Each structure stands twice: as structure tokens, then as C-alpha cells.
Amino acid sequence: MTSPIAVQPQAADAAASARAPERHRVVIVGGGFGGLEAVQRLSGLPVAITLVDRRNHHLFQPLLYQVATASLATSEVAWPIRSILRRRPDVTTLLATAIGVDADAHRLLLDDGGGLSYDTLILATGARHAYFGHDEWEPFAPGLKTLEDATTVRRRILLAFERAERETDPEQQAALLTFVIVGAGPTGVELAGTIAELARDTLPPDFRNIDTHKARVFLIEAGPRVLAGYAEDLSAYAQRSLERLGVEVVLGQPVSECTADGVTYGDRQLAARTIIWAAGVKASPVAEWLGAPADRAGRLMVAPDLTVPGRPDIFAIGDTVTISAPDGKPVPGIAPAAKQQGRYVAEVIKARLRGEAAPAAFRYKHAGSLAQIGKRLAVIDFGRIKLRGALAWWIWGIAHIYFLIGLRTRLTVAVNWLWIHARNQRSARLITQGRNPPDRPVEP
Amino acid sequence: MTSPIAVQPQAADAAASARAPERHRVVIVGGGFGGLEAVQRLSGLPVAITLVDRRNHHLFQPLLYQVATASLATSEVAWPIRSILRRRPDVTTLLATAIGVDADAHRLLLDDGGGLSYDTLILATGARHAYFGHDEWEPFAPGLKTLEDATTVRRRILLAFERAERETDPEQQAALLTFVIVGAGPTGVELAGTIAELARDTLPPDFRNIDTHKARVFLIEAGPRVLAGYAEDLSAYAQRSLERLGVEVVLGQPVSECTADGVTYGDRQLAARTIIWAAGVKASPVAEWLGAPADRAGRLMVAPDLTVPGRPDIFAIGDTVTISAPDGKPVPGIAPAAKQQGRYVAEVIKARLRGEAAPAAFRYKHAGSLAQIGKRLAVIDFGRIKLRGALAWWIWGIAHIYFLIGLRTRLTVAVNWLWIHARNQRSARLITQGRNPPDRPVEP
Numbered sequence: 001m002t003s004p005i006a007v008q009p010q011a012a013d014a015a016a017s018a019r020a021p022e023r024h025r026v027v028i029v030g031g032g033f034g035g036l037e038a039v040q041r042l043s044g045l046p047v048a049i050t051l052v053d054r055r056n057h058h059l060f061q062p063l064l065y066q067v068a069t070a071s072l073a074t075s076e077v078a079w080p081i082r083s084i085l086r087r088r089p090d091v092t093t094l095l096a097t098a099i100g101v102d103a104d105a106h107r108l109l110l111d112d113g114g115g116l117s118y119d120t121l122i123l124a125t126g127a128r129h130a131y132f133g134h135d136e137w138e139p140f141a142p143g144l145k146t147l148e149d150a151t152t153v154r155r156r157i158l159l160a161f162e163r164a165e166r167e168t169d170p171e172q173q174a175a176l177l178t179f180v181i182v183g184a185g186p187t188g189v190e191l192a193g194t195i196a197e198l199a200r201d202t203l204p205p206d207f208r209n210i211d212t213h214k215a216r217v218f219l220i221e222a223g224p225r226v227l228a229g230y231a232e233d234l235s236a237y238a239q240r241s242l243e244r245l246g247v248e249v250v251l252g253q254p255v256s257e258c259t260a261d262g263v264t265y266g267d268r269q270l271a272a273r274t275i276i277w278a279a280g281v282k283a284s285p286v287a288e289w290l291g292a293p294a295d296r297a298g299r300l301m302v303a304p305d306l307t308v309p310g311r312p313d314i315f316a317i318g319d320t321v322t323i324s325a326p327d328g329k330p331v332p333g334i335a336p337a338a339k340q341q342g343r344y345v346a347e348v349i350k351a352r353l354r355g356e357a358a359p360a361a362f363r364y365k366h367a368g369s370l371a372q373i374g375k376r377l378a379v380i381d382f383g384r385i386k387l388r389g390a391l392a393w394w395i396w397g398i399a400h401i402y403f404l405i406g407l408r409t410r411l412t413v414a415v416n417w418l419w420i421h422a423r424n425q426r427s428a429r430l431i432t433q434g435r436n437p438p439d440r441p442v443e444p
Numbered sequence: 445m446t447s448p449i450a451v452q453p454q455a456a457d458a459a460a461s462a463r464a465p466e467r468h469r470v471v472i473v474g475g476g477f478g479g480l481e482a483v484q485r486l487s488g489l490p491v492a493i494t495l496v497d498r499r500n501h502h503l504f505q506p507l508l509y510q511v512a513t514a515s516l517a518t519s520e521v522a523w524p525i526r527s528i529l530r531r532r533p534d535v536t537t538l539l540a541t542a543i544g545v546d547a548d549a550h551r552l553l554l555d556d557g558g559g560l561s562y563d564t565l566i567l568a569t570g571a572r573h574a575y576f577g578h579d580e581w582e583p584f585a586p587g588l589k590t591l592e593d594a595t596t597v598r599r600r601i602l603l604a605f606e607r608a609e610r611e612t613d614p615e616q617q618a619a620l621l622t623f624v625i626v627g628a629g630p631t632g633v634e635l636a637g638t639i640a641e642l643a644r645d646t647l648p649p650d651f652r653n654i655d656t657h658k659a660r661v662f663l664i665e666a667g668p669r670v671l672a673g674y675a676e677d678l679s680a681y682a683q684r685s686l687e688r689l690g691v692e693v694v695l696g697q698p699v700s701e702c703t704a705d706g707v708t709y710g711d712r713q714l715a716a717r718t719i720i721w722a723a724g725v726k727a728s729p730v731a732e733w734l735g736a737p738a739d740r741a742g743r744l745m746v747a748p749d750l751t752v753p754g755r756p757d758i759f760a761i762g763d764t765v766t767i768s769a770p771d772g773k774p775v776p777g778i779a780p781a782a783k784q785q786g787r788y789v790a791e792v793i794k795a796r797l798r799g800e801a802a803p804a805a806f807r808y809k810h811a812g813s814l815a816q817i818g819k820r821l822a823v824i825d826f827g828r829i830k831l832r833g834a835l836a837w838w839i840w841g842i843a844h845i846y847f848l849i850g851l852r853t854r855l856t857v858a859v860n861w862l863w864i865h866a867r868n869q870r871s872a873r874l875i876t877q878g879r880n881p882p883d884r885p886v887e888p
Contacts (some may be wrong), residue, residue, distance in 0.1 A: 085650075089652075162500060209536070388841055412871075431499070432595075
């Protein structure tokens with residue numbers, strides 16, 4: 001280990017250097033789509049890779065809303081990172097939280113006071129939901145980025161129905177049966193459609209005192225249409241389909257307040273006990289770590305080769321960066337974009353190690369956009385080809401099952417989806433981790 | 445509603461009485477094996493049943509250790525109670541916590557200040573793990589009764605390996621790789637065998653700095669043998685099988701201390717970061733509620749017809765009661781015993797409603813005992829027939845899949861078990877709900 005500041009070599013460092021002291025050290029922060037793709041594309045090169053993530057699992061975010069709506073189990077959308085990489089002896093997986101970068105010393109700083117020296121650093125640390133300067137809304141309007149977020153949202157949705165069943169005051173009952181989703185991007189649309197179906201198809205036979213058909217689902221969007229990134233006719237179709245499922249779509253209305261009682265938009269105060277936030281994200285603080293320029297959402301502005309300006313040995317990819325696509329629009333914060341960036345960075349590193357010319361600047365290729373609307377419809381925007389309806393749903397389903405990791409997950413997800421379709425039964429209607437169990441031990 | 449103390453009729457009551465004011469009101473507390481069986485056997489009678497549980501799900505406790513050891517997902521061992529009973533219009537399911545009984549007023553008291561009037565009450569409130577007067581051990585040695593217990597134990601087991609991977613001090617590393625299970629009943633045996641296999645078969649290819657084969661699993665039992673309820677030769681076989689899996693079995697040694705550093709038994713202080721408590725239970729406080737006699741574990745002593753002495757309209761069943769089997773031994777706290785009691789109570793109620801003679805006193809019939817030892821062996825004690833080894837494992841597996849609820853769960857559990865056998869891959873290796881994610885929102 002040759003890092004000049006490593007007076008006391010830290011555990012992780014010592015272990016890594018013991019294994020492969022001569023290899024080019026690549027440290028990757030974040031085991032999401034971008035980070036994992038970089039690891040996979042660096043296979044076979046003379047590098048020693050350390051993948052750092054503060055969670056032990058890779059999360060398949062495109063289906064996280066299905067955990068939040070009781071359709072899938074947590075273990076069907078998440079897999080241990082070190083298990084995914086078990087056949088890669090060149091990769092060390094480290095469960096640790098990165099807290100900064102000492103770029104001059106070429107060192108990633110970890111929360112245990114230690115650090116990792118790198119020859120090349122790839123930051124793929126993602127984003128979290130954001131409240132446009134209203135962080136005080138978060139307790140009332142949880143977002144959907146982690147497994148815990150999903151089980152929190154699931155608990156709140158299911159508890160609202162349970163409390164409504166016990167409530168005798170009609171006004172309170174109506175508020176308990178009102179669900180608000182803020183933000184009509186793909187996640188908002190998918191949440192709204194699935195909650196509407198939960199109330200309409202799954203839950204009615206289970207309750208005795210309430211009619212869950214009376215539940216109201218609001219999808220509130222500040223912009224002029226749902227699925228703003230899609231073609232206009234697909235947006236219109238998605239909106240009609242949602243409305244047919246009973247979702248009340250409110251457009252052009254930014255939410256101005258979220259409280260325990262509900263939301264305010266325009267002049268309207270809507271009493272709702274369950275609010276889910278699907279609007280806006282904030283990047284991880286890598287731009288701050290590096291003192292690099294960022295946009296309003298905190299996304300680091302990377303160079304055309306995805307390096308941090310002035311730091312050719314540091315790449316940043318995925319939701320934590322902003323860069324323009326060939327059409328001038330920003331590259332969207334979706335899995336395929338992060339994967340393309342991970343692949344590109346691996347190519348640049350490969351060229352450098354071989355002493356070849358650097359690849360041309362990163363060019364994002366938009367493969368298409370897919371969103372599910374309830375259990376039988378979807379919209380797909382492949383650019384020239386646009387699909388909607390039942391056929392689009394089949395393509396959506398097959399594509400998502402294809403991208404899941406492992407045959408085991410594919411089988412169990414297929415079984416669960418089959419049950420939703422054939423029987424309206426959702427597999428994971430569990431209320432957990434709330435304040436409910438009073439005898440929960442305190443952790444040491 | 446004619447309850448004399450119902451000055452302000454409470455929500456639950458009002459709802460129940462609105463539906464069926466003339467029917468005999470049966471209130472059942474607890475949706476475990478006993479409570480659910482009673483509900484099912486009361487089908488077709490002129491009764492209005494209200495099933496109260498503080499959790500929204502029925503838990504298949506015999507497989508809970510598989511959630512704790514990352515083999516199954518939470519939603520594969522738990523199902524929403526109201527979904528199980530959706531085709532029973534005579535049953536109202538209520539998510540509520542019972543806090544007492546006003547036996548003179550024939551009223552179950554709930555934590556929201558309300559209550560439920562009953563004509564017949566069935567208490568099936570179960571038990572929780574207990575520390576023999578050392579509740580201060582609980583933070584260091586969690587037990588295994590709820591889904592949260594299971595995900596807590598799972599997190600601790602998986603985090604211990606993660607921390608060992610980062611640890612450089614050999615002594616600390618050894619303590620992180622030492623797992624202690626206290627209590628060698630079926631749950632303790634099953635936990636010990638599965639953790640040993642996790643370390644030996646599943647995890648080795650995933651780690652770079654530690655050899656997970658070096659993990660030590662201790663099974664510490666105060667009594668003279670493992671599986672004390674089984675025939676002696678099966679106990680001996682189970683012990684030999686565990687030892688072949690690498691488990692260190694310590695018999696005749698009560699644990700005298702549990703701390704963050706490890707356990708003490710006899711003269712030995714064993715450094716261990718992960719301790720799991722599988723010894724001893726404490727009944728729910730129904731005996732206190734009723735001022736009725738109880739044994740040392742708080743189990744209510746019921747009359748031969750499972751009523752509470754002096755209260756013919758209150759039955760108590762399952763793990764919260766103690767009663768003798770025909771052989772003079774106490775009825776064991778297992779699912780079949782609770783189910784037999786639920787069935788018996790339904791028979792008594794049926795006879796009373798029809799004006800027939802009461803059935804003879806409850807007689808427990810022991811069908812058999814089954815315990816899994818690792819993924820390929822089991823022991824089965826059917827009394828006259830005793831089985832062990834691979835055949836016993838198949839019977840164990842088929843019996844458990846049979847008793848799961850719903851074809852969907854049976855399919856996904858079978859898929860997950862197949863993967864464990866064929867690939868050593870465990871489906872639910874997720875570290876969740878710890879202090880790890882620092883950006884977790886505070887709940888309102």
C-alpha cells in the first residue's frame with residue numbers, strides 16, 4: 001500500500017493489498033445498476049476491484065413499488081451483492097458507508113475512520129427522494145427508494161384500511177380511505193394503479209364494516225401530464241386507464257403542504273391519512289465531497305467521459321450525476337442509463353490500462369420507457385414504436401422478469417404475478433416494523 | 445348491544461352488533477393456530493365471530509427459524525388473517541390489542557379504550573420467549589416469536605459475517621464468527637443446524653478475507669440432552685448429526701450470563717457477538733387479566749373442558765394455558781396441541797348452542813414430533829414409529845408444505861427449498877431495519 005496518508009493502514013486497505021498488491025486498484029462505491037454493471041464489465045482485466053455499499057443488497061428499484069403494494073416480497077427484488085459476485089475472485093465486497101473522498105491522496109474515506117486507496121474511483125451512489133426544500137414533509141409523505149421505505153409504505157397503506165374498518169366517524173373513515181400519490185412519473189403512476197386495484201380487486205371480500213371500493217386514490221402532478229417523459233398520446237392513454245381504475249388524476253397542481261391530516265394543492269385541502277411521495281430526487285452528496293459543480297438536485301456535472309472535472313481518476317455515474325443526452329435533454333435517472341454509464345466507464349478504464357486511445361465521449365442511447373398501469377395494462381415508448389394495453393403489459397412483464405437476478409426469483413415472481421392475475425391475491429400483505437408490537441426489544 | 449357497562453357503545457361493538465344482533469357472539473383473541481382452528485370449526489353455526497389480533501397476520505411459527513436464517517421470505521410464513529377468512533361472512537377480523545377482560549360484564553377490553561361484548565370468549569393469546577428473570581439479556585440474545593424477531597436475528601447473523609470480513613483483530617474476528625444458540629429444543633436444534641450450513645455451504649464463496657468454515661456454532665442446553673421431548677435414541681442421533689455439521693453441543697450447562705461480549709456457562713466465558721435465545725417461554729398475561737391461577741411460566745391453569753375456572757363462558761387454549769395430557773405430562777406448546785384445543789372448544793360451544801350434553805374432557809393426542817437438522821436430515825417421533833435421516837427429512841418437508849396456507853406459498857417455498865438443496869443459495873439474505881440506513885425518516 002503506497003498511499004501517502006496511510007500512516008496506520010486500515011483494515012479494508014490491508015486486506016485488499018494483501019491479496020493483489022500489484023494490480024490496478026478500482027474502488028466502486030454503490031452496488032446499484034451502474035456500479036454492478038461496471039464491476040461486470042471490468043471482468044478479466046488486471047484490476048483489483050473493491051465494491052463498497054452501505055447496504056448488503058442490490059435493489060431492483062423498478063419493482064420496488066410492488067413491495068410497497070404487497071405484491072412481492074422484499075427478497076424478490078433484492079439480492080446480496082456479495083452473492084451476485086461470488087464467482088469473481090477479483091472483487092472484494094465491503095459493507096461500509098463512504099463519507100468522503102480525499103482526492104489528492106487518492107483515498108475513499110469510510111465511516112469507521114478508515115479508508116480505501118484507489119487508482120481509479122467510480123462513484124455510483126445514486127439519489128434519494130427529495131421534498132423541494134420541505135424535508136419536514138417526509139414523516140407524512142414517505143418516498144420509495146429503499147426496502148425499508150417500501151415496507152413503511154406497505155404498512156401505512158394496509159394500516160389505513162385496518163383503521164378505517166374500526167372507525168365509526170364517517171369523516172375520519174373517508175380520510176383513512178383516501179390515498180394521495182404526489183408525482184405522476186412512472187413510480188407514481190404504478191403506485192396509483194396498484195393501490196386502486198388493491199382496493200377494488202384484492203381487499204373487498206376481506207372487510208366487513210367498510211366497502212374498500214370507496215377508497216379514493218389521488219395522483220397529483222405539478223406538470224401538465226402524467227408520464228411526462230413519454231409520448232403525449234401514451235400519457236393521455238395512461239391517464240384514461242388510471243381513471244378507469246378509479247384513480248383521480250390532478251394535473252398542473254404542485255402540492256403546497258403535507259401534514260398528518262392530508263395535502264394542500266391550489267385552494268384545496270384534501271383530508272388523507274396516507275401520502276406517498278414520488279416527486280423529485282436529490283443526488284447523493286458526491287459533488288459536495290469533491291467540491292465539484294452540481295445542478296439544483298445536487299447532481300454532479302461530469303465531463304463528457306464521465307470523469308469528475310479535473311480528476312481523471314474519478315468517475316461518477318448513474319443518478320448522482322447529470323449529463324446531456326445527444327438530443328440535449330438530460331440523461332434520465334433510470335436503470336438502463338446507469339448501466340450504459342457503468343459499461344462506458346469500464347471501457348475507458350480498459351483502454352487506459354492497455355494504453356489505447358480513450359473511447360469517444362459517452363453517448364446515451366434511449367432504449368425505451370416502460371410503465372405498468374394496474375395488473376393488465378402498460379405503456380411502452382420505444383421511440384418509433386409505441387405500445388399500450390395488454391400486449392404492452394406482457395412485454396413489460398417479460399422484460400422485468402428477464403432483468404431479475406436468478407432463476408429462483410424469476411420463478412417466484414412469476415408465481416406471485418400469476419396469483420395476482422388469477423386470484424387477486426397479493427402475497428405480501430404484512431404489517432411489520434411499526435410501533436404495533438409493544439414488546440419489541442431495544443437493540444444494543 | 446346490551447352490555448351493562450356500554451354507556452358509549454364502542455366502534456367495534458357497534459359494528460358487530462349492527463351486523464348480527466341476534467346471534468351468539470363469540471370473541472376470539474389471537475389468530476394463531478388455536479384461534480384460527482376454533483374459527484374454522486365454528487363454521488356453519490348461528491354465531492357471530494369476532495377475531496381480534498394485534499398483528500394483521502397469522503404466523504406459521506414452525507418455519508420462523510427459516511426466515512431468521514435467510515432461507516424463506518417473511519411473506520412465505522405469514523398470511524393476512526382477514527384474507528384467510530375472507531369467505532367467512534360470519535367472521536369479523538379486528539386489528540386491535542386486547543388489554544384485559546371484564547369477566548363480570550362479559551367484555552373484552554381493547555387498547556383504544558373500547559371493548560367487545562361477548563357471549564363466549566376464547567383466549568388464544570400465545571406465549572413469548574422468556575429469560576428466567578433475566579430480561580436484561582434480551583437486547584443481547586433476541587428470541588424468535590414474531591416476524592420482527594426473525595428479521596432481527598437474520599440481520600445479526602448476516603452482519604456478524606460482514607463485520608468479521610472487515611475486522612483485522614483475530615480475537616474480535618473469532619468472536620464475530622461465534623454463534624451461540626441457547627436452548628436445544630426443536631427451534632434451537634433447527635437454528636444451530638441451519639446456521640452451521642449457512643457458514644459451511646452457502647457463504648464460503650462470497651467472502652474474500654474470512655473463511656466462513658471457521659465459524660463456530662454452539663448449542664447450549666441446561667438439560668441432559670437435545671430434543672428432550674423426543675425418544676432418547678432420536679436425541680442422540682440429532683446430537684451426532686449436529687456435531688457432524690460442525691455444531692458444538694454443550695449439555696447440562698445453564699447459561700448464567702448474556703452480554704454484548706458473549707455468554708457465560710459453568711466456568712466458561714465464551715466470546716460471541718451473536719446469541720439467539722431458544723430457551724423458555726412466558727405465557728401472555730391472560731391469567732393476570734382474570735386473576736386465575738397460573739404456573740411458573742404464567743400459563744393459565746384451565747379446567748378439563750378448557751374453560752377458565754369459575755368462568756364457563758371463557759375458554760383459554762394454546763401456549764397461554766397449561767393442562768395435562770392423558771400420560772400426566774403437560775400438553776406441549778406446539779401447533780397441533782393448540783389446534784386440537786381450538787377444535788375441542790368449538791365442539792363444546794356447538795353442544796351448548798344445541799342444548800346437547802357437553803363433550804368429555806379435552807384429551808390431547810400426540811400425533812408426533814418433527815425437527816429438521818440441516819437441509820437433508822430430520823428426526824420424527826411418532827411414538828411407535830421413529831424415523832431419522834433423509835427419509836424423515838422428506839416427510840418433514842412434505843408435512844410442512846402441506847400445512848402452509850395456499851398453493852402460492854407452497855410453490856414458492858418449494859422453489860426456495862429446491863434452491864437451497866441444489867445450489868446452496870438462500871433466498872432472503874437481506875440485512876434490513878437496522879441502524880444502518882442513516883437517512884431513515886422518523887415516523888409521525
